[in-house]
Amino acid sequence: MSFPWAKHYEPKYALTKWVDERLPLPRFVYSAVGGGYPVPRNLNYFWNFGVLAGAALACQIVTGIVLAMHFAANGAIAFDSVEHIMRDVNAGWFLRYAHANGASMFFIVVYTHIARGLYYGSYKAPREMVWLLGVVIFLLMMATAFMGYVLPWGQMSFWGAQVITGFFSAIPIVGETIRVWLLGGFAPDDAALNRFFSLHYLLPFVIAAVIVLHIWALHIPGSSNPTGVEVKGEQDTVPFHPYYTAKDGLGVAVFFLVFAALIFFAPNYLGHPDNYIPANPLSTPAHIVPEWYFLPFYAILKSFTVDFILPAKLWGVLAMFGSILLMFFLPWLDSSPVRSAKYRPTYRIFFWILILDVFALGYVGGAEPIARNVIIGQIAAAYYFAHFLIIVPMVSRMERPRPLPNSITEAVLAKHGAHPVPAE
Amino acid sequence: MIRWISALVGLAFVFVVSLGLFSSIVGVITDPAPPTAEHFVHEEHPLLDAGLPSSGLLGKFDLRQVQRGFQVYKEVCAACHSLRHVAFRDLKEIGYDEGQVKAIAAAWVVEQPSVNPETGEPATRKNTPADHFPLVYANDVAARAANNNAVPPDLSLMTKARHDGPDYIYSLVGHGYVPQPKELLAKFPDAATPKGLHYNQYFANLNIAMPPPLTSAGQVEYLDGTKPTVDQMAKDVAAFLTWTAEPNLDARHGAGLAVLGFLLIFCFLAWGAYQNVWRDLKH
Numbered sequence: 209m210s211f212p213w214a215k216h217y218e219p220k221y222a223l224t225k226w227v228d229e230r231l232p233l234p235r236f237v238y239s240a241v242g243g244g245y246p247v248p249r250n251l252n253y254f255w256n257f258g259v260l261a262g263a264a265l266a267c268q269i270v271t272g273i274v275l276a277m278h279f280a281a282n283g284a285i286a287f288d289s290v291e292h293i294m295r296d297v298n299a300g301w302f303l304r305y306a307h308a309n310g311a312s313m314f315f316i317v318v319y320t321h322i323a324r325g326l327y328y329g330s331y332k333a334p335r336e337m338v339w340l341l342g343v344v345i346f347l348l349m350m351a352t353a354f355m356g357y358v359l360p361w362g363q364m365s366f367w368g369a370q371v372i373t374g375f376f377s378a379i380p381i382v383g384e385t386i387r388v389w390l391l392g393g394f395a396p397d398d399a400a401l402n403r404f405f406s407l408h409y410l411l412p413f414v415i416a417a418v419i420v421l422h423i424w425a426l427h428i429p430g431s432s433n434p435t436g437v438e439v440k441g442e443q444d445t446v447p448f449h450p451y452y453t454a455k456d457g458l459g460v461a462v463f464f465l466v467f468a469a470l471i472f473f474a475p476n477y478l479g480h481p482d483n484y485i486p487a488n489p490l491s492t493p494a495h496i497v498p499e500w501y502f503l504p505f506y507a508i509l510k511s512f513t514v515d516f517i518l519p520a521k522l523w524g525v526l527a528m529f530g531s532i533l534l535m536f537f538l539p540w541l542d543s544s545p546v547r548s549a550k551y552r553p554t555y556r557i558f559f560w561i562l563i564l565d566v567f568a569l570g571y572v573g574g575a576e577p578i579a580r581n582v583i584i585g586q587i588a589a590a591y592y593f594a595h596f597l598i599i600v601p602m603v604s605r606m607e608r609p610r611p612l613p614n615s616i617t618e619a620v621l622a623k624h625g626a627h628p629v630p631a632e
Numbered sequence: 633m634i635r636w637i638s639a640l641v642g643l644a645f646v647f648v649v650s651l652g653l654f655s656s657i658v659g660v661i662t663d664p665a666p667p668t669a670e671h672f673v674h675e676e677h678p679l680l681d682a683g684l685p686s687s688g689l690l691g692k693f694d695l696r697q698v699q700r701g702f703q704v705y706k707e708v709c710a711a712c713h714s715l716r717h718v719a720f721r722d723l724k725e726i727g728y729d730e731g732q733v734k735a736i737a738a739a740w741v742v743e744q745p746s747v748n749p750e751t752g753e754p755a756t757r758k759n760t761p762a763d764h765f766p767l768v769y770a771n772d773v774a775a776r777a778a779n780n781n782a783v784p785p786d787l788s789l790m791t792k793a794r795h796d797g798p799d800y801i802y803s804l805v806g807h808g809y810v811p812q813p814k815e816l817l818a819k820f821p822d823a824a825t826p827k828g829l830h831y832n833q834y835f836a837n838l839n840i841a842m843p844p845p846l847t848s849a850g851q852v853e854y855l856d857g858t859k860p861t862v863d864q865m866a867k868d869v870a871a872f873l874t875w876t877a878e879p880n881l882d883a884r885h886g887a888g889l890a891v892l893g894f895l896l897i898f899c900f901l902a903w904g905a906y907q908n909v910w911r912d913l914k915h
Contacts, residue, residue, distance in 0.1 A: 514655050579665060
């Protein structure tokens with residue numbers, strides 16, 4: 209499960225020895241995130257984002273548990289109970305703003321984490337399972353975030369729930385029955401609010417469990433690195449602790465700096481004003497928009513405007529779910545043996561087009577549906593599918609990669625222009 | 633095999649979205665969307681800046697202004713608009729003392745719903761500092777009946793429930809009610825304000841049910857000697873409603889500075905630890 213030169217846990221004291229013989233938990237931690245896990249020495253700052261995502265999840269769970277002590281999942285008083293938290297609960301405003309903006313931070317960090325995986329080919333063999341579990345985590349996150357946004361029972365909560373559960377009614381014949389079954393009624397109401405609250409409390413712990421699998425799967429081959437070249441020997445790695453605990457410590461510090469700036473100085477910047485209006489089933493907001501982190505997918509949904517064999521709405525729903533599910537096939541769609549885009553001149557260009565494309569989709573998802581925006585959205589949606597399903601498979605066969613360094617250490621020393629000397 | 637399937641699926645999605653793209657482009661050429669009166673007016677008249685001391689990253693309430701705004705709310709807005717998330721006791725935070733809060737609560741025109749202790753019949757009682765501001769109407773039906781079929785919204789969160797809320801309130805009640813411009817009617821004949829509504833250039837659909845609330849200077853008599861122009865009263869009530877929506881703003885900004893200072897030092901130390909650990913290793 210690890211490299212032969214990985215250090216082993218050696219209990220120093222009688223007590224730790226006694227514990228180790230009975231429950232080798234400290235040994236497990238030491239090998240997982242301690243001195244016993246050798247990691248490539250050349251990871252850049254983008255490799256901080258996995259730990260940051262873990263930090264974000266921890267913050268969400270801690271603030272969420274306290275918020276749940278004061279929240280009432282009942283359509284008549286849910287909105288008021290949130291205002292009670294904001295006004296009367298000690299530091300309630302801090303907890304709620306931390307939780308709402310914590311969701312945004314979680315997505316910022318996870319999107320960066322995913323983009324890093326796409327750029328450096330982290331999904332390729334032998335790390336396919338790490339990637340697949342990552343996509344599962346992402347899907348769980350989206351479900352959790354959606355249900356969390358419904359809980360304050362404002363206008364966007366209510367109408368967001370209406371729109372998202374409405375996707376299921378696009379399924380032919382049984383769609384409407386499924387929608388009513390999911391909601392526990394014909395429209396979002398107490399039944400929906402209560403089950404969303406229950407699941408919103410459950411899913412983060414499921415996410416935590418899948419994260420354990422994600423890290424477990426990662427530790428079989430060990431971490432990838434910016435060159436994409438596998439570890440060849442001891443000189444290529446450093447122990448996780450103290451090298452990467454120190455580097456992640458810096459990352460976590462900067463993460464909290466940005467997080468705090470949002471909470472204290474722009475807590476409503478990423479939210480929608482309409483969610484400070486209590487839910488009203490009789491009044492539809494002028495523009496129903498989801499939270500910012502769903503906007504690219506929302507834009508894909510809205511881009512399918514023409515019936516072709518299937519109704520446009522069903523195409524939109526299929527495309528929206530498909531845009532995420534296609535990630536499951538990525539390790540087999542990209543057959544290039546070279547992982548890092550650093551050595552893939554053609555793939556790298558398309559990668560950056562994809563990033564711009566997703567930003568364009570995000571813009572369109574939140575903008576008014578005037579003709580110009582619809583057209584931008586449709587071009588961007590077409591590129592999104594073409595990128596993953598057509599361009600990446602083709603590029604991976606036709607591209608001529610640049611020569612790879614012989615080893616991580618060679619690449620590091622070449623960067624510093626030094627003669628090869630052993631590490632440390 | 634998987635690559636052929638994926639290419640087919642990819643082509644299908646690209647084809648169907650391209651059909652949509654084609655019809656969007658045809659739509660733009662053959663049937664361009666007509667400009668709307670709202671769009672036209674809102675482009676011409678962006679929100680005015682209320683210039684409140686609470687705006688900006690480090691903003692702080694001017695409590696005298698917030699108190700003046702409360703006076704405007706009490707004497708003008710409170711006739712129709714409730715403030716149900718705010719309690720009388722909260723007024724202590726804007727500088728009123730215990731006695732004043734008690735007096736304000738006891739003298740509030742609308743009373744709290746209650747029960748006659750003898751008969752059990754519905755009754756009302758005077759407000760106390762522990763009470764939230766009472767609802768003005770018993771229910772939406774009563775509110776509609778009294779207001780030409782429109783429900784006056786609760787104002788507790790109004791400045792957070794609109795884009796640029798404080799500027800919106802200031803613009804809407806201070807400078808929004810103008811005669812409907814002739815050019816607008818010439819351009820959009822359908823935009824004439826219906827009977828019973830009022831033209832307001834900052835309102836979303838330009839026609840608001842609320843009659844102009846601030847009509848003349850001196851409508852409210854300020855105790856601190858500030859001149860009660862319509863502009864001033866609009867500004868002050870915007871300041872008050874910023875406080876009702878975000879009463880912890882001062883505490884939040886103060887704590888935020890301390891937290892950022894702490895985290896900056898933490899970042900610096902974390903950076904130092906990182907440099908120290910990695911000092912001998914090229915990476």
